[in-house]
Amino acid sequence: MEGSTPSLNHGTRSFHPTPSSLNRKGSGSKLSIPIQESFVMLSKSQVSPLLVAPQRGSKGGTAEEQQRGSLSHRLKTAGKMFDLISHVSQVDHPLCQDCADELIIKLEKRLSEVRKEKEAYEAYLATLVADEEAGGGRRVTEADVVKLKEQERNALDVLKDLEKEKAALKEELEVANRELEEVDTLKLNYWQEMNNLQDELQKYHNERDSVNLNYEYVSNQLEKLKKTNVYNDTFRIWHDGPFGTINGFRMGRLPNQPVDWSEINAAMGQALLLLDTMASKLNFTFTGYRLVPMGSFSRIEKTEGDKGVHELYGSGDLKGMLFWNRRFDNALVSFLNCLQQIGDYAEQRDPKFRLPYRSPRWVVSGSIWY
Incomplete structure (x- = not known):
């Protein structure tokens, strides 16, 4: 990557800092890196070997060997520091210039949000203080606690009664639903029987009309025959x-x-x-x-x-x-x-x-x- 620090190979670990490594949890409206990951805390046991190593490298050898040993020692020290930083942070180190700029922008944005939260907490604290002063600085006594517990017990009793009433109403609702289903079934059977009766009635009417027509025809024929003189x-x-x-x-x-x-x-x-x-x-x-x-x-x-x-x-x-x-x-x-x-x-x-x-x-x- 142009304009970035070359990658350092230390043992089997490779450092390839990229901008995508700054946000491993996806891009969101808020910075995915927690505020505690913006700096690294090293213990004394982790820092002391890094400080003692140059003193061991300064004994004996030529100036060139001392210079080479000093450079190698610095590279090893930097690699260890980067390993420690990468281990406690979600961002791989060292960072390139672009990644560092982007990280700075996100940290500044997060700093602004934290300041706003601080102001909100301070305003709420001031409100609580003002309310306490307005109340005359009255403190909660044992009697108040007992009274609140009694109210809580009463509320729980009322809640139990309401739950029992809810269960009873649920049972009544189920019974009503079953009765409604039975009524629907009876209604369906009633309409089915009604349709059957209407069909039978229509058949009866048709048969009656046919009989009446036949009767009228036969009556007319009979009248004709009566009037007929053979x-x-x-x-x-x-x-x-x-x-x-x-x-x-x-x-x-x-x-x-x-x-x-x-x-x-x-x-x-x-x-x-x-x-x-x-x-x-x-x-x-x-x-x-x-x-x-x-x-x-x-x-x-x-x-x-x-x-x-x-x-x-x-x-x-x-x-x-x-x-x-x-x-x-x-x-x-x-x-x-x-x-x-x-x-x-x-x-x-x-x-x-x-x-x-x-x-x-x-x-x-x-x-x-x-």
Whole structure:
């Protein structure tokens, strides 16, 4: 290092003073070297060998040897002093100029801080003296000590009571916390059950609404069915010009409007089937007649008096016009007689009921021209 004292080798110890060796505890706001390390105290036993050594070296020898011995003695003495200083201090010696300057700055800073502390202590001491003078110089007596000890015992008793109360409160707090946890658990279970009940209630409402909708639909269908007349749908009676019709078949013919006998026969078969269906519905039995509906070849059997079979169908050929149509006329008379019987029976059961058209007696009891 430039501008510093050369390092001295003494035995196995080497001296390499550097600025970093001045602060081994790290750089801080305060000086890391204690104030007692700014100087070295040597005992008499440590200093006496250093003072006695030059006297032994001055006996005998040439001037050159004496000079060499004196230099060697000084180097050994300096090395020992540096070892002692380095042993009791955290700073390695000897120091270079830069390290010494830095050490001086830190020591001056520490000296300033110590002076401030001294002033603070002096001010506090002056305050204590002033307080003592203001108090009249009263000293603490045995009674004061006893009183203070009594106060201390009372304070300790109060402290013990407070600690017991603290322990009791801690236990109560733990119990309250456990109860709070139980309440939280109950609350969670309650809300879970509440959610389950709400789900079940919603399912019930949905099922109820579905049942109500089905009930309303079935009720509407029932009302429609009640208003529906199956006989009107199965046997539609209407008219086509001067002819009455059943399911679209015309019943009769005119000289200027001829109708085929197959259509007339089908219409009379439908009419006989309707009459027989109504009798079965009313549990009515015709007097003297038995209906045999067979489509276009239907007939009416007479069971009383002149028993026989009346065919309710005709033919357009010569034989039919001469012989067969007479039997068709008798079947028409029997058909009207049966219609009159069931009409009278319906009027007996329901006085308000009346047939829209009544058959003339001469037609029923006599013959008919068609």
